[in-house]
Every structure is written in structure tokens, then in C-alpha cells.
Amino acid sequence: MKKTLSISESELINAPLLFFIINACQIGVGIHGFQRLIYQDAKQDAWISVIISFIFAHFIVFIMIKTLEMFPSNDLYGIHQEVFGKFIGNFFNLIYIFYSSFAFLVVLKNYIEVINVWIFPNLSATFLGASLLMIVIYAFNGGFRVLVGICFFSFICTLWVPSILFIPMEYSEISQLLPLFDNHLKDIIKGAYAMTFTIIGFEIINIVYPYVKEKNKVQRYVHLGLFATLLLYLSIMLISLTYFSGPQLEKTIWATLNLFSIIKFPFIERVEIITICLWMIIILPNLCLFAWSTHRGVIRMVNISSKKFIWIFSTVMLIFILFIKSRSQINHINNIFSHFGFVVVFVYPLFIYLMALIRNSFLKRKRTN
Template identity: 50%
Template sequence: MEVILKMKPNQLVNAFLVFFIIHTTQVGVGLQGFQRIIYRDAQQDAWISVLISGVATSLLVFIIIKTLELYGSTDLYGIQHDVFGILIGKVLNCFYIFYSLLSFFVVLRNYIEVIQAWIFPELPLWFLSMSMLILVTYGINSGVRSIIGISFFSVILSLWLLLFISYPIKFARIDHLLPMFEADLISLLKGAYNMTFTVLGFEILYIIYPYLKEKKKVMKFAQLGILFTTFIYTALMIVAITYFNGVQLEKTVWATLSLFKIVRLPFIERFEYVAITFWMLIILPNLIFYMWSACRGMERVFKVSIKRSVWLFSLIVIISVQLIITRTQVNHLNDLFAKCAFFVVACYPFILFSFAWLKKKVFNKGIGT
């Protein structure tokens, strides 16, 4: 396998699009209802947990980009292959493919859960997953530039949803935030740990990196993306804490969506119906990126073309989506995935960086120095 990738100029995209890539992969199903999970631990100081997690993700992004910069133009599959050798590299690469697929599955299942709980309780699982898979397949077949385009439009076209947060602010009670700094550090960190599932997604940098022009600017825009996401999360956290009462918030599964319940426009009585269906556009780049990074792995490791692996993975997803039917199962899946993702996203980058760095600097025999 080639470690250093040379991309054709027409495959490359501007570095500032990393902002949109990072933002869209992070924002997704987690955003719909992260508030109550964090609130359970950190109570009214939950927004501090969100900020902590923001700082942590920023650090992780820093490490990830530093790791990638050691090689110049490669992806995770190449680095693992180079650092750990052919055999272990392959195993790790397979694991990452599986992880991406699992992320895809979790995001999909959670969105389906929202659709079924709010709008169409009777629409079957296979239908919803199949319709989303059609979009994903079509998106992936359009090439990397189009995929990034979807993420760009997903941000631009859904910014207006933020305007409607002003409705719940009218009913907010600021004293819900008081007394400040009541939670101890442990619970704050616990809260931040529980943010894992929500802030996830920036690991796409590992895969998308070779497709970026002007690699020096990547760091800046990636950090800006993280900043923007953290800002939105914090804002939504604060609005949710002040709008809902604590006990009520803990009972509200999808607090962000419930915030939209208060919105009433002259021509739309119930805005949350629009918001939830519109959420498809927010979910879509998320799904496409995860699926694409899995397919990209198949292409890099096993030389199976992306178009083929999309079909294969879609089939696997459609079959496995039938296995998880109830809310309890979904919650269980989320917990399990969050634990697994915490290791992959929060611990592994440090390990990989130290190995890659050792190999490059100390043994000085890596490829592409």
C-alpha cells in the first residue's frame, strides 16, 4: 500500500472547507439531545462540561493534525500501515473501517429513532434506513468534492434554524444557571466525558487530510470549526438549562428538538415537525463521511473500489438495523458506542502520535521525510 498519497489537482479542495467538514461531522444526532446526559452529572454547570469537552476536542484535533503533518500527505490507513507494519497495520485498519461503519450505524439508528418517535411511529425501520442509504450511496458516488459540498450546504442551509432558538430564550429563567460552579471537578469531567458521543466526528481529518490544498492552513480552519461547534453546543446547553427545569430536562430525551416545540409561526403552527425533517440535511454529511471513510479504507487496504464497498456496506447496515428495535436497545447501543469511540477518538490519537513521532524522529526511517 502506498503511504504517501499524491492527489490529482482536481480532487483537492480548499483548506477553509475543513471548517465545514469538521462542523458537520460533529453536529448531528448528538446535538438533538445531548443536554440531559451532561446535566445528569454536572447539573446547572453542564455548560462548563461542554466547554471542557470543546477544549479537549481542540487538543485532539491538534494532535491529529500534528500526526498527519509528520507524513505530509497521507491518511490514517497509510500511517498505521507505516508505523505498525503490514500485519498489525492491516488489523488496525480493519478495526478503523469497522469503527467508521459502527459510527454510521449509530448515527443512522438514532435519526431513525427520532423520526419514529416524533413523526412516523409506523414507518418501518428498513424503509427509513433504505431511504437514507439511497442518499448516502448517491452522495458517495459523486466523489469527494461533492461530499464536501454537501457538508458545506448542510451548514449554510441550516444556519437559519439557529434563529429559532430566540423563541425559547423568551421563556428562559437565568437563575436556573445559579449557583454557578457548584459541581465539583469530577462531575464536570464526567459530564465532559459524556460529551464524547456528541463531539465525535473530527476524526474524519485522518481520512480527508490528503484531499486538502494548503496543508498549513488546515490547523487554523479545523480549530475554527471546533470553536464554532463548541459555541453552538454551549449556547444550546445554556438555553436548555434556562428553558427547562432540571428534572424536566433529565426527562427530555431530545432537548434541542423540544426547544423548537415552542416556536409558532403565522403559517406553521408546529415548527418541530419542520425542524426534525430538516435535520436530515444535518445528518446527511455525517452519514456520508462515515460511510465514505469506511469505503475509503476498503479501497486503501483491500483495493476494493468505493462504489462496490458502498453496496456491500449498505446491505450490512440494512440487515443489522433490524436487530435494534426498542429505545432501550438504542440507548444501550449508544452507551456502548460512546465507550468504544472514547478510546478511538480520545486515547488512540496520542498513542498513534507517539509511535509515529518515535518512528520518524528517533528511528528516522519512516517514509516520506
């Protein structure tokens, strides 16, 4: 297939929109219950793990963009083909396609599980999945710029979260954060590793990059987007650590939703139910962009129209949802995904950066000879 992308002017987006894309893609289902995963390792220093994981993410995103800058009009799939040649390149492409669709499945299934546990225990997962996929198909058919618009709305929808979390702070005990740094650095790093499931999403820059108009501003807005996510995660983590006692936090599956459940307004007593329903708008960009990312990879190998692709993709995802049933299965899959995601998002970019450097210097030498 074609090696470089030809993107028409009308499909390009402005760099500041990257802020919303990165933010919307990171905030998804992980935020509902990431606290206990990190607490298991880092105990009361879990908030430090959050910061460490974000420092690492900033570094990785920097490397990612450096790699992309070497190939200004190509996404990761194209880079694979250019660096490794067609066959090995396509092999790596397959892995990335698999990663994107796996991420799609995990987000979808986790959200359905939350709805089933908190609101509708008897509603079938297939029905929920099908109706969510309908929306994804509808949005996907609008094209890339519509997806970016959804990201923007999703960001607006997360804005109210920090403000409402001031209410549970009435029950906070600051002393539960103490003693500071009482755990081994190793445990804190382990906690940062457990953040993987929650923090990933920013790797979408690998695919979005060629669509950005002002390439020199990419770094700035991607880092800003990451930083905004850090602020949200950090505030939720700090509130959770002071609100719950440690062993209680370890037993709470969706700590963020539990935080909401103590909030009571005269006009609405169960805020968490509204929250969960609204969360659909927050996970929608996750789903759409992961589907889109899969699509970008697939069209490099198979000639398929986007409409056909999304219908086939959705059907396959729906079939997979049928097979995952119990809570323990979901946990197991989340676990596998977070290990796999760590390799793809945090380790692999370093490798591809090195390979791209070697290739470029090799080409240079060849040209001078």
C-alpha cells in the same frame, strides 16, 4: 497495497472548506438530546462541561494534525501501515474501519428513531433506512468533492437554528444556572466525558488531510470549525438549562426538539416537525463522510471499486438496522459507541502520535549512522 496516496490535482480541496467539513461532521444526531446526558452528571454547570470537552477536543485535534504533518501525503490508514508495518497496521486499520461504520450505523439508527417517535410512528425503520441509504449511495457516487459540497449545504442549514432558539428564551429563568460551580470538578469532567457522543466527528481530519491543498492552513480552519460547533452547542445548552427545570431536563429525551415544540408561527404550528425533516440534510454529511472514511480504509486491504463498496456497505448497514428495535437497545448501543468513540477519538491519537515520534527519531538515527 500502495503505501502513499496519489491524489490527482482535481480531487484536492481548499483548506477553508475544512471549516465546513468539521462543522458538518460534528453536528448530527447527538445535538437532539445531549443536554440530559450531561445534566445527569454536571447539573446546572453542564455548560462548563461543554466548554471543557471542547478545550480537550482542540488539544486532540492539534495532536492529530501534528501526527498527520509527519506524513504529508498519507491518511491515518497509511500511517498505521507505515508505523506498525503491514500486519499490525492492518489490525489498527480494521479497528478504525469498524469505528467508522459503527458511527454510520449509530447516526442512521438514531435519526430513524427520531422520525419514528416524532412524526411517523408506524413507518417501518427498514423503509426509512433504505430511502436514506439511497441518498447516501447517490451522494457517495459523486465522489469526494460532492461530499464536501454537501457539508457546505449542511452548514447553511444549521445557520437558522440559533436564531429560532431565541423564541423559547421567553420562558427562560436565568437563576436556574445558579449557583455556579456548585458541583465537584469531578462531576463536571464526567459531564464533559458524556459529551463524547455529541462532539465526535472532527476525527474525519485523519482521512481528509491528504486531500487538502494548503497543508499549512489546516490547523487554522479545523480549529475554527470546532469553535463554530462549540458556539452552537454552548448556546443550545445555556438555553436548555434556563428553559427546563433540572429534573424535567433529566426526563426529556430530545430536549432540543422539545425546545422547538413551543415555537408557533401563524403559518406553521409545529416547527419541530419541519426541523426533524430538515435534519436529514444535516445528518447527510455525517453518513456520507463516515461511509467514505470506511471506504478509504477498505481499499487499502481489498481491491474493490467504490460503487461496489457502497452497495455492499449499505446492504450490511440495512441488515443491522433490522436488528436494533427498541429504545433501550438504541440507548445501549449509543452508550457502547460513546465509550468506544472516546478511546478512538480522544485517547488513541496520543498513542499514535508517540509511536510516530519514536519511529521518526529511530529512522533519523539510522540515517545518521
